[in-house]
Amino acid sequence: MNSLISDTNGLYLDCTFGRGGHSKKILEELSPEGRLISFDLDDAALEAAKSINHKNFRFIKTNFSMIDDYVEDSSLSGILIDCGVSSPQLDESERGFSFQTKGPLDMRFNQKQKLTCKDIIENFSEKEISTILWKFGEEKESRKIAKLIVKQREKNTIENTLDLAKIIKAAKAIKTKKHPATKSFQALRMAVNSEIENLSVCLEKIKDKLIKSGKLVIITFHSLEDRIAKRTFKPKINFHEKDIPLKNKDVPHEFKISKIIYPSPEEISLNPRARSAKMRIIEKL
Ligand SMILES: C[S@@+](CC[C@H](N)C(=O)[O-])C[C@H]1O[C@@H](n2cnc3c(N)ncnc32)[C@H](O)[C@@H]1O
Structure with missing residues (x-):
């Protein structure tokens, strides 16, 4: 201080x-x-x-x-x-910030806010999702991830953080030291909370x-x-x-x-x- x-x-x-x-x-x-x-x-x-x-x-x-x-x-x-x-926000799985533990697709700092991560995953267009991943996560494979999210949501609902992390992992070809969902989760959190x-x-x-x-x-x-x-x-x-x-x-x-x-x-x-x-x-x- x-x-x-x-x-x-x-x-x-x-x-x-x-x-x-x-x-x-x-x-x-x-x-x-x-x-x-x-x-x-x-x-x-x-x-x-x-x-x-x-x-x-x-x-x-x-x-x-x-x-x-x-x-x-x-x-x-x-x-x-x-x-x-x-x-603590990351550690509380029910807040939905972590890709390591099962939680709802939430990611709101303000629990009274309307927009959640679920709204983005369920309702945003493929282009909007890939822009978020690129702009806030500098995710090189943003387009592939957005495409797979949209494909999966047409078949099944993407229920929770682990489902989403699995889709991101499957979409990515480039292997990195960090968990494959790190950048995408950061980007979605930044978008949810403006x-x-x-x-x-x-x-x-x-x-x-x-x-x-x-x-x-x-x-x-x-x-x-x-x-x-x-x-x-x-x-x-x-x-x-x-x-x-x-x-x-x-x-x-x-x-x-x-x-x-x-x-x-x-x-x-x-x-x-x-x-x-x-x-x-x-x-x-
Ligand atoms: C990195 S943590 C701060 C940790 C804190 N320095 C401590 O010692 O515990 C960031 C905090 O900022 C809050 N936050 C993020 N964006 C905010 C905003 N626009 N207005 C008010 N609080 C916000 C989050 O809810 C979170 O609790």
């Missing part, structure tokens, strides 16, 4: 509470005046938040894209976003929420997430009247963007999910 907290009396936001691991660490660092607001969409996160008994902590069950409904402009000393799915859209909206709004020297710490697991974070906070190049681009040094920088910070071997051994994590610290100047 050293990278996030510069003023222990400040107001902080944890956009992705999960089961509260990071939120608890932030609260430990704050002074009695410091405050923390945490968001999450998941009912299980709401339950976990009830166990935090701290007068300066508030949990709001909402989408982090709605940040401006709860936080004033120029009010936050620090914001944390830890993207994606949490380990992850990239929500992140883009939230990051754009964050620009106005941070105070000067306030920091955003963002942990990403997908190249698209990191790319959006970098692009949002990079200065926008203006053009001279004659359409000659300004030199980079002439463009005013509103934010300082760190290089990617990778997890240490110790962190990975404590939390194997951190293996593919990338962190950036973005400071408002």
Whole structure:
């Protein structure tokens, strides 16, 4: 939390509470005046938040894209976003995130949301499914997988996560070290939860929420997430009247963007999910 907290009396936001691991660490660092607001969409996160008994902590069950409904402009000393799915969500087979255990085709962070993975698998066109697998999973065999899903659903219903993982495995010719369904499950989860859209909206709004020297710490697991974070906070190049681009040094920088910070071997051994994590610290100047 050293990278996030510069003023222990400040107001902080944890956009992705999960089961509260990071939120608890932030609260430990704050002074009695410091405050923390945490968001999450998941009912299980709401339950976990009830166990935090701290007068300066508030949990709001909402989408982090709605940040401006709860936080004033120029009010936050620090914001944390830890993207994606949490380990407990993955481990609970009934949430449908895992291709290793039998569960419903669900994958929703917000259990009240209408769209589930089942809707995509049953109702989306072959083209729509292959686009999701390619765009969010960079799955080279997206077309073959989508074709087989559509063929199978015409014969039998695809009931659960293991049925779907089996179809994906059967469609793929290229052998990889990872489970053949890894990329497709990630892509479907990102589509079900509109992850990239929500992140883009939230990051754009964050620009106005941070105070000067306030920091955003963002942990990403997908190249698209990191790319959006970098692009949002990079200065926008203006053009001279004659359409000659300004030199980079002439463009005013509103934010300082760190290089990617990778997890240490110790962190990975404590939390194997951190293996593919990338962190950036973005400071408002
Ligand atoms: C990687 S986990 C966070 C784990 C957390 N840092 C911890 O210490 O337990 C990501 C969490 O973000 C939540 N989430 C994902 N997208 C969200 C969104 N748009 N708005 C609010 N919460 C979201 C998920 O439900 C999940 O609980």
